[in-house]
Structure formats: structure tokens, C-alpha cells
Amino acid sequence: MDAAAADDPGRVGPYQIAGRLGTSPLAIVYLGRSARGSAVVVKVVRPAHANDENLRLRLLDSINDRPADATGTLLPRLLKHDVTAWPAWVATAFEPGLTLQDAVSRFGPLPAPAVALLADGLLRPLRWLHGRAAAHGALKPSNVLLTEDGPRLLDVGTALSTGTADDPAALRAVLAYAAGGVDLLPPGLAAIRDGARPPQIGKWPYTPVETFDGWLPHPVTVAALRSAREALTREARILWRSPDERSAVRPFVRTEVTTRPVPVEPDPDVPAKATVKRRHVLMAAGAVLAVAGAAAAGITRGTREPARDTARWRYDTGDGLDGQLLVVPEAGVVIAATSYDDSRLYALDLATGAKRWDRAAERLSDYYTIVDGALLVCMDGRLHALDPATGSSVWATGDTGFGIGDFEWANVTADAERAYVVGGNTVIAVDLATREVAWRCRNPASVSRTATVHNGTVLVGLTPEAVCLDARTGTKLWGYDLGQYLGAAPVGAGDLAWIGNRIGDLVALDARTGAVRHKILTSGGGGGDGRSQVAVASGIAVVGTVDFEVYGVETATGAIRWKYRTSPHENYGTGINSSPVIDGDTVYIGSGTKDFLALDLASGALRWRFRTGSTVNSTAAVHGGLVYFGGWDGSVYAVDKATGRDR
Known part of the structure; x- marks a missing residue:
């Protein structure tokens, strides 16, 4: 900006x-x-x-x-x-994005699959325009915005013309620019590769795709998020709140970020993979931004990293953990899921870390729950109830009409009567007695990573709104527009529902009406997707931000009580994606870097930190005297909750 x-x-x-x-x-x-x-x-x-x-x-x-x-x-x-x-x-x-012109000039031509999807994404608005006897008239690389959810055609209206003859040639030129030359267009676009004049827009080869998940090379996605971060950070510094709000809550000054080209090199902690799923794009982005952060701090790969600290026990899954740890005391296990290359559900012994059982799946929840002693988890498009002690199946839904089969992931929460499955752009309620779909709610854009249940309602992020649904019927009771992608679900606590977004807004809403009670500016505007979900206890709401800050906010007034910065390097990773867990007077949270932290709930003071082998984004579980968490290094750790060590 x-x-x-x-x-x-x-x-x-x-x-x-x-x-x-x-x-x-x-x-x-x-x-x-x-x-x-x-x-x-x-x-x-x-x-x-x-x-x-x-x-x-x-x-x-x-x-x-x-x-x-x-x-x-x-x-x-x-x-x-x-x-x-x-x-x-x-x-x-x-919307965070880079123009096609910026992306190609910085990172070179797009790969063939991305060019094919770009063609589809541009044909949609052009077919809509031409169907109305209108045309764009100024189609060029600088008027195409690349976002992680697909391309956007810009300058419609001021560039609008009534003749349609120029758009086909302009579209071919744009796609050739994206591919690095007309001869490099993918085979599916052969009809426009040959010949002096391309066909009219209505006769172009066109097969609409269902999703653009993971369609861009991850360096382009990361650069788009960093560009948005710069713009939103500067915007917030200029426009921060009204004078009345300024007097009520003192803002924290955000650090200005200087953008420069970032060399893209493999991170030793990130397994090589030919294609990256959408849920992992920002995880991979963390590796790219980590390179920038290390360079800014004068750190090179020759510098020795601190060794991992010693845990009570550590189990190596061999793949990254990015979701929820769930303790099942009755079965004596902690549940964890890997989700990068080898999607697999693990049950580990609480005391020793020994593997009790595991189950592999192509698509797997990394948020799950226990109802009536059964572990509810989504695997490969079906809702399963598993015996947490053995991993054996108790029951599973059929996939016909269930509606989650094509989702890369689908996460589960529940009350005593229904399970609520969140995935793609849909929330599905499943009656636990009949195992049939009770209702479903679809959103034109994405949904939050999870949903939460509060006083007979389901709270969920239906981008760009925080929404309250009736748990029995799925009827929308209220919605609040935060104007951004919502990675985290609202969380109900008493008469309030708390929700944050990735540009730094933390809002407390009346849980019955959706009216705003408190609105706080935190240190958002960063490169992550804001997946840290608010936790509330003892009159304090705690959340992590994409700028590596953990905030404690007084629930009665909305005043910021404390903040703690987890990373000394502004550009390391994509911020805090771990959701805080509060146990007594202690907050446990992954730092967004290689540390897992324990903070004092009342003051935000550091109690202890535990060093792992890679980024910690998981949400911890506390049981007995231990806290359990996972890292992108593929390890599940158990440490003493008071000391952060083996004892």
C-alpha cells in the first residue's frame, strides 16, 4: 500500500x-x-x-x-x-493476493496445472460478462489477482466494453504470460495454442473445477500473504480505531515489515512433496518465512540450533502434527493425528508413550471428540466411532448423501445428541442415535477449522461471518461480519462468544444476539490464517496472533491485561496457530516457533519453555501432572506441567 x-x-x-x-x-x-x-x-x-x-x-x-x-x-x-x-x-x-504480473516477475512462470486452473478461473467471469453482451476490454496480467482460493479478475466496470472481440486474444496472451510462452501452455489448452485467432470465449475448452485448494506454488501464496500483511499493518497504524476507542484501549504499536525477495530453499524439517494440500500451504509458508526471519536476524544454516529439551517421553510418528491432542483417561491413551504425508491416527499410552494402536487414512480429522466413551473422528469422508482403547470400529456413517467425501479434511465436535462435522465449505450435523444427517449448512466461502458448542447452539466461522446456529435445526440465529477469512471458530464463555481474525481484531459478542460487547485490536495483520482459538478462564480470554503475540484480555471490560511475544524474529513462520489451553493458573500454547510455552494466566509471565525440533502448532492436552503436545518435527511430547521437563 x-x-x-x-x-x-x-x-x-x-x-x-x-x-x-x-x-x-x-x-x-x-x-x-x-x-x-x-x-x-x-x-x-x-x-x-x-x-x-x-x-x-x-x-x-x-x-x-x-x-x-x-x-x-x-x-x-x-x-x-x-x-x-x-x-x-x-x-x-x-483479499490477500499477488497480481499475475507480480507473481511471474518474482517467481517465474506458473506450473502447467496452475495455468490450467487459471484458465478456468478467468473463463468464469468472462463467460458471465460475454453472456450479457459485455466484455472486459482490459484483460492483462496486472488485472489478474492470484489468491489462495482462486484467481480474481480485476478492473471490471472501469474497463468494461461492449465489444467482445479483444478478450479471447487477451486471455490467450495472459495465459501464455503465466506459462512462460504460448508453446508451454498445458495440453488441455491446445485448442487456443494453435492458430492465428483463438476461439470466442463461449467456445473455449471449459471444465469448471470444484476447488482451487493448493493451486498456487507455495512461495507465491506466502508472498501474497506477506504483501497483505504489509498493507494491513500500515492501514491499522493509520486508521486504528475511533478517538473514543483509542481512549478506552491503548493500542500496541506494530512493527513495520520490509518486504524483500525471499530465496526459496527446502527446510530440513519439511518433507519434500510434489503437491501441497491447502491445509498445509501455510505450514509450508512457515518454512519460507522462517528463512526470511533467520536472514533478518543474521542467522545462517551453519549456526547450531539449540538441542531439543528432554521430555518425560517422546514418540516419533515420522510426520508433522498440526492439530489437537486429546486425552482419554478411561482408555489410558492420548490421541494424536499426523497430517502432512502420512495421515494417521495414533493412540499412545499416557504414562509411557508406547503406541497402543494406529489407523491410516487418506483424509483424516485432526480435531475429534469423545461421546459416550467413543472417539468420533472423520476418515476418508465418513464419520467413525472408534473404541479409543483398541482403535476398532464401533460404527461408521455411510458415504451416500453424507456430503463430506470430497473434503480434504473434516473436523468433529459434538454434544450428547449430535456430532457437528466441519469441512470444506459445509457444516453437517449428524444425529448420533440414527447416524443420519440432521441438517447441513453450506457457505459460499470457507468455514473455520472447527466449530464449538455452547448452550444449545453451534458457533462456527462462515467466512467472513462468525455465526451462531441452532444446534437442533441449523437455523442461523445471528451473524457478525469480520470481513476476513476465519480460521478459528467462535468460543462461548458465559454470555459472550469470542472470535478473532487474522488482521488483528478480537471481538466479544453477546452469545444470544451477536451484538458487540468488546472490540480489541491485537497485533494481527500477519502472514498466517489466524487459527488460534480463544480460551477463557478466571475472567481472562487468551488468544495467540499471527504476529507471535499471546494476549490476555479481561472479559468484563475488554481491556488488554497482558501480552507475551513468543518469537524474537518477526518473520519466523506464519504466527501462532496453536490454541491456548488453560489449566488452573497456567496457559499452555505452542509458540509458532520451535518452543512450547507455559505462561502465568494472571500476568502473562513465562513459567517455562520447552524446545522441540520444529514448529509447534498443535493444541495441547493436560492430564494429571503432564501436558501433552505435538510438533511439526513429527513428535508427540509429554512433559511435567509444572516444570516443562521430564520431572
Whole structure:
């Protein structure tokens, strides 16, 4: 984001303006914020063209009949507009991304599978435009935004034209630019590779895909997130809250990040893999950002890393652990799941760490729960009930009509009557008595990694909203728009529901109505996806952020009571993805680096830290005198909860 010029507006419609994202001959694109704190992109027609009625009509034409579900056309999500204002403006949702021009200039041509998906992603909005006898008219690499959820066609409206003849040639040129040359286009695009003129858009080969999960090379995804981090960090420093809110809660100053090209080299802790799943894109991004953080701190690969600390016991799974540790005292085991190359569910002896049993799956939950003594877990598109002592199957749902078969992952929470399965863009409630689907709720965008249950309701992130659903019927009771992807689910505690997002907003909502009770700015705006879920105890709400801060917030007032920084290097990894666990007066949390931490709940002071072999993103479990956690080094650890060591 560039600084706003002296003659740029401070506000456009309901949005505060922070700075410029880009310009074109007809319009200026700004980054701003809504009154509710959502980051937005505001395109404003240049004053020199403000009286151009044809331009206003083109803008209006690009807005009319635009699908509310932007994912159907892969256009940026439309928020508000006023084409009758002077000058006219249109606001869309902010999405982290790089333009195709930036991505190719920094990282080189895209691989063939990504080019094929790019073609599909651009054909969707072009087919929509051409079906309305309109065209884009300015299709070029700088007008294509690459996001982790697919490409977005930019500048629709100000570039809109009525002739469709130029778009096919422009699209071929864009795809050739992405591939590194026309001759390098993938075989599926052979029809446009040969011949002097490509076919009209409606006759192009077109097979719509269901998902763009993991479609970009992970260095491009990481660079997109870092670019968004820069913009949002600068925006927050410029626009941080209203004067009244400033007097109520003192902001913490965020460190400015300087972007520079990052060399992409393999991390010894990350297994090599030809394709990276979406759930692992940000895990792999952590390795890339770790290189940058180490370089900024003067650390080289020749520098000796501190050795792992000594645990009560350690079990090596050989693969990364990124999810939940679950203790089942009745069975004497702790449950853990690996999820990188070898998806496998493990049951380890609580006292010794010896493996009791394991089960392999192509797709596997890394969040699961116990109901009536059975372990509820999703494996390969089905909900399973397992005996936690032996791993044997008690029952499993059929896959017909269940609706999670194609999800890469599906995580489970439950109450006494229903299991709630979260995966892809869907929440499914399964009646535990009949093992049939009770209801399902689909979201045009993604859903949070998990859901939580609170007082007869299901709390879940349906990007961009935190949503409360009736647990019996799935009816939406309320929703609160945070304006961003939600990696973590809301958490109910008493009469409040707590939710944070990756740009640094922590919000306490009335659990019955969704009305805002507290709104706190933490140190967000980083490169991660904000998967740390709030934990609440003794009047303090605790959460980790993508900028490596753990915050303790007073639940009664929303005042920040303490914060603790887990990493001395700003660019190490993608921040804290571990959710805090509170046991008595101690908070246990993975640092987002190689350390697992114990903090004092009242003050945030460090009690102890335990060094592992790689990033700790898992959510711990506490039982007896031990705390159990996992790391990206493939190990499950058990340490003394008071000392953080073997005894």
C-alpha cells in the first residue's frame, strides 16, 4: 500500500481511506476500513472522468445482476457502491493476493496445472460478462489477482466494453504470460495454442473445477500473504480505531515489515512433496518465512540450533502434527493425528508413550471428540466411532448423501445428541442415535477449522461471518461480519462468544444476539490464517496472533491485561496457530516457533519453555501432572506441567 496523496479523500461513503493500492487511467484503488472494522478495497473514478456518463453506465452494468455469491464468477465480493456520487465509487472485499504480473516477475512462470486452473478461473467471469453482451476490454496480467482460493479478475466496470472481440486474444496472451510462452501452455489448452485467432470465449475448452485448494506454488501464496500483511499493518497504524476507542484501549504499536525477495530453499524439517494440500500451504509458508526471519536476524544454516529439551517421553510418528491432542483417561491413551504425508491416527499410552494402536487414512480429522466413551473422528469422508482403547470400529456413517467425501479434511465436535462435522465449505450435523444427517449448512466461502458448542447452539466461522446456529435445526440465529477469512471458530464463555481474525481484531459478542460487547485490536495483520482459538478462564480470554503475540484480555471490560511475544524474529513462520489451553493458573500454547510455552494466566509471565525440533502448532492436552503436545518435527511430547521437563 502506498501513502495517500494530499488530494486523496479521507473517507469514501462509509469507509475510511488509509492509502492507495493501485491506479489506472480511469480510477484510483484505495485500501480502507468499514465502521465495523472490515478491510475493504474502494475503487474511485478519477475526478477528470467523474462527469463521464458512459463510464457511470459501465460501472452500473458491472454491478447489476452480479451474483451475490462471488465464488461463482471468481469476481471480488461486492460490498457497497454509489455510481451516482461525484465521483462514483465501488467497494469490494479485501483479499490477500499477488497480481499475475507480480507473481511471474518474482517467481517465474506458473506450473502447467496452475495455468490450467487459471484458465478456468478467468473463463468464469468472462463467460458471465460475454453472456450479457459485455466484455472486459482490459484483460492483462496486472488485472489478474492470484489468491489462495482462486484467481480474481480485476478492473471490471472501469474497463468494461461492449465489444467482445479483444478478450479471447487477451486471455490467450495472459495465459501464455503465466506459462512462460504460448508453446508451454498445458495440453488441455491446445485448442487456443494453435492458430492465428483463438476461439470466442463461449467456445473455449471449459471444465469448471470444484476447488482451487493448493493451486498456487507455495512461495507465491506466502508472498501474497506477506504483501497483505504489509498493507494491513500500515492501514491499522493509520486508521486504528475511533478517538473514543483509542481512549478506552491503548493500542500496541506494530512493527513495520520490509518486504524483500525471499530465496526459496527446502527446510530440513519439511518433507519434500510434489503437491501441497491447502491445509498445509501455510505450514509450508512457515518454512519460507522462517528463512526470511533467520536472514533478518543474521542467522545462517551453519549456526547450531539449540538441542531439543528432554521430555518425560517422546514418540516419533515420522510426520508433522498440526492439530489437537486429546486425552482419554478411561482408555489410558492420548490421541494424536499426523497430517502432512502420512495421515494417521495414533493412540499412545499416557504414562509411557508406547503406541497402543494406529489407523491410516487418506483424509483424516485432526480435531475429534469423545461421546459416550467413543472417539468420533472423520476418515476418508465418513464419520467413525472408534473404541479409543483398541482403535476398532464401533460404527461408521455411510458415504451416500453424507456430503463430506470430497473434503480434504473434516473436523468433529459434538454434544450428547449430535456430532457437528466441519469441512470444506459445509457444516453437517449428524444425529448420533440414527447416524443420519440432521441438517447441513453450506457457505459460499470457507468455514473455520472447527466449530464449538455452547448452550444449545453451534458457533462456527462462515467466512467472513462468525455465526451462531441452532444446534437442533441449523437455523442461523445471528451473524457478525469480520470481513476476513476465519480460521478459528467462535468460543462461548458465559454470555459472550469470542472470535478473532487474522488482521488483528478480537471481538466479544453477546452469545444470544451477536451484538458487540468488546472490540480489541491485537497485533494481527500477519502472514498466517489466524487459527488460534480463544480460551477463557478466571475472567481472562487468551488468544495467540499471527504476529507471535499471546494476549490476555479481561472479559468484563475488554481491556488488554497482558501480552507475551513468543518469537524474537518477526518473520519466523506464519504466527501462532496453536490454541491456548488453560489449566488452573497456567496457559499452555505452542509458540509458532520451535518452543512450547507455559505462561502465568494472571500476568502473562513465562513459567517455562520447552524446545522441540520444529514448529509447534498443535493444541495441547493436560492430564494429571503432564501436558501433552505435538510438533511439526513429527513428535508427540509429554512433559511435567509444572516444570516443562521430564520431572
